[in-house]
Amino acid sequence: MRWNTSKVAFSRPVRWLLALFGEQVIPFEYAGLVSGRGTRGLRFNIDNVSQVPHLPNIKIYIEGQGIILDPGERKLRIQTQVAASGSRGGWSRSG
Numbered sequence: 001m002r003w004n005t006s007k008v009a010f011s012r013p014v015r016w017l018l019a020l021f022g023e024q025v026i027p028f029e030y031a032g033l034v035s036g037r038g039t040r041g042l043r044f045n046i047d048n049v050s051q052v053p054h055l056p057n058i059k060i061y062i063e064g065q066g067i068i069l070d071p072g073e074r075k076l077r078i079q080t081q082v083a084a085s086g087s088r089g090g091w092s093r094s095g
Contacts, residue, residue, distance in 0.1 A: 006032040016040060023054040041065035 003014050008031040019026040019035035028035050037057065038049045042065055053060050059069065068074040 004032055008032075018052060020055050020057070020058075042058065042067070 001011060001013070002008070003010050008014070010031065014031045014033060016037045016038060017028070017030060017033050017035040018037065019028060022032060025037050026035060037052045039047055039052055039061065040047075041061075043095060050061055052061065062069060
């Protein structure tokens with residue numbers, strides 16, 4: 001995917017850059033965007049910008065958006081939901 005007028009190739013649209021080291025913003029530019037401490041949630045909340053004062057707050061913010069960061073936890077939740085959905089439809093893993 002080519003993104004904005006910069007024509008940078010990236011697999012997903014680049015809309016903002018959050019770059020912090022502790023409480024300090026790491027200044028850089030990529031694809032015509034300048035890094036900062038602002039972030040946004042899911043696509044349907046894209047207009048709501050939240051300022052992240054320091055890095056530990058980002059985990060709280062992201063989890064508040066309903067996003068599960070830990071791959072193991074996300075996998076377990078998906079497996080649980082698939083199993084529950086399958087059992088409601090009369091499907092079982094054993095056949």
